[in-house]
Amino acid sequence: MRVGVLGGGQLGRMLALAGYPLGIEFRFFDPNAGAPVGQIGQLIAADYGDHAALERFLEGVDVVTYEFESIPVSTVRFVAERMKVFPPVKALATAQDRLLEKQLFDDLNIPTPPFAAVDQIQDLQRAAARIGLPVVLKTRRMGYDGKGQAVIRDAASLDAAWQQLAGSPLLVEKYVEFQHELSVIGVRDTTGREVFYPPIENVHREGILRKSTAPAPSVTPELATLAIEYCRRLMDRLAYVGVLALELFSVDGELFANEMAPRVHNSGHWTIEGAETSQFENHLRAVLSLPLGVTTQRGNSVMFNIIGHIPPVERIMAVEGAHLHLYGKAPTEKRKVGHVTLVAQTSAGLERGSIELGLALGLGSNDA
Numbered sequence: 473m474r475v476g477v478l479g480g481g482q483l484g485r486m487l488a489l490a491g492y493p494l495g496i497e498f499r500f501f502d503p504n505a506g507a508p509v510g511q512i513g514q515l516i517a518a519d520y521g522d523h524a525a526l527e528r529f530l531e532g533v534d535v536v537t538y539e540f541e542s543i544p545v546s547t548v549r550f551v552a553e554r555m556k557v558f559p560p561v562k563a564l565a566t567a568q569d570r571l572l573e574k575q576l577f578d579d580l581n582i583p584t585p586p587f588a589a590v591d592q593i594q595d596l597q598r599a600a601a602r603i604g605l606p607v608v609l610k611t612r613r614m615g616y617d618g619k620g621q622a623v624i625r626d627a628a629s630l631d632a633a634w635q636q637l638a639g640s641p642l643l644v645e646k647y648v649e650f651q652h653e654l655s656v657i658g659v660r661d662t663t664g665r666e667v668f669y670p671p672i673e674n675v676h677r678e679g680i681l682r683k684s685t686a687p688a689p690s691v692t693p694e695l696a697t698l699a700i701e702y703c704r705r706l707m708d709r710l711a712y713v714g715v716l717a718l719e720l721f722s723v724d725g726e727l728f729a730n731e732m733a734p735r736v737h738n739s740g741h742w743t744i745e746g747a748e749t750s751q752f753e754n755h756l757r758a759v760l761s762l763p764l765g766v767t768t769q770r771g772n773s774v775m776f777n778i779i780g781h782i783p784p785v786e787r788i789m790a791v792e793g794a795h796l797h798l799y800g801k802a803p804t805e806k807r808k809v810g811h812v813t814l815v816a817q818t819s820a821g822l823e824r825g826s827i828e829l830g831l832a833l834g835l836g837s838n839d840a
């Protein structure tokens with residue numbers, strides 16, 4: 473079996489690392505000849521619009537998936553006309569546009585922060601008056617890790633936020649004073665069978681994920697069921713195949729959907745050591761029409777991203793139970809270059825280990 477993966481970042485790399493023990497082979501496609509997957513798999517480096525290169529990429533491949541959310545939809549359509557592609561193109565097209573995404577949530581009765589499309593400054597003024605400040609102005613497309621966003625706290629800042637982001641289609645939404653950010657990761661196979669990992673609690677700073685804890689300590693069984701139900705609705709509507717992550721805000725016992733990612737997700741990296749079957753293996757099982765693996769946890773897990781620079785690895789490895797993953801990327805500011813997962817059998821053990829790991833990673837109290 474050979475899987476073709478569009479995108480050659482760390483997610484693709486971890487897909488391959490999960491697939492090799494199962495005898496699965498991989499071919500990657502990425503415009504960057506230095507993409508991290510090149511170290512461990514066959515990489516075709518060409519522009520996403522290069523049809524001849526895409527044809528070569530497809531030779532001898534059984535199914536195609538993608539690991540990067542900003543792949544041009546036209547590329548995925550080109551591939552889908554020639555080969556099975558999972559997750560479905562519609563999921564990617566929806567996730568790439570915050571407005572379509574929020575409209576889908578609405579349609580499925582999944583609560584979201586109040587939102588409105590913004591094409592002119594007047595739309596922004598009207599929406600801000602209706603929704604009430606503070607609000608967040610976001611680009612509809614190509615936003616990730618907090619890029620393309622401006623928080624507006626007072627009416628005097630409306631104009632500056634508009635100036636900063638105008639030029640691309642925008643969306644404005646209520647700024648949510650959430651207690652926690654959560655995500656839920658589901659997997660659906662080609663027959664419609666679904667499995668879910670328990671909801672995860674995530675800490676972001678500057679829009680970048682810093683830490684994930686699973687299961688989410690703040691989540692009651694009722695809230696967990698609701699989060700999973702929302703993810704299920706999305707997967708069913710999209711006739712989804714593969715891993716889908718849904719990000720949510722939790723506010724006073726209520727959940728509001730922020731966004732979805734039609735791919736394996738950073739907040740699910742803990743599943744490599746912390747669950748019976750990792751999100752990466754389950755994604756491969758789903759797209760290859762193989763039976764899904766159980767998602768049972770092996771304990772409580774915490775995952776820290778390594779961002780910007782790599783701290784001394786000896787210190788990380790000295791923490792009992794810490795599993796280090798480095799992605800083979802050159803460290804630059806705000807770049808995710810690796811992660812560490814700790815699995816413990818008790819929440820007290822997890823707390824102790826987290827503190828030790830936070831120190832080894834040189835994290836401030838905001839992130840640890």
Ligand code: AMP
Nearest residue numbers: 585608616617618645646647648676679
């Ligand atoms: P996003 O790219 O939409 O996932 O935004 C990145 C991060 O910005 C989120 O994980 C939140 O921490 C924060 N954020 C985004 N939208 C909102 C919002 N409406 N209210 C509060 N925080 C937000």
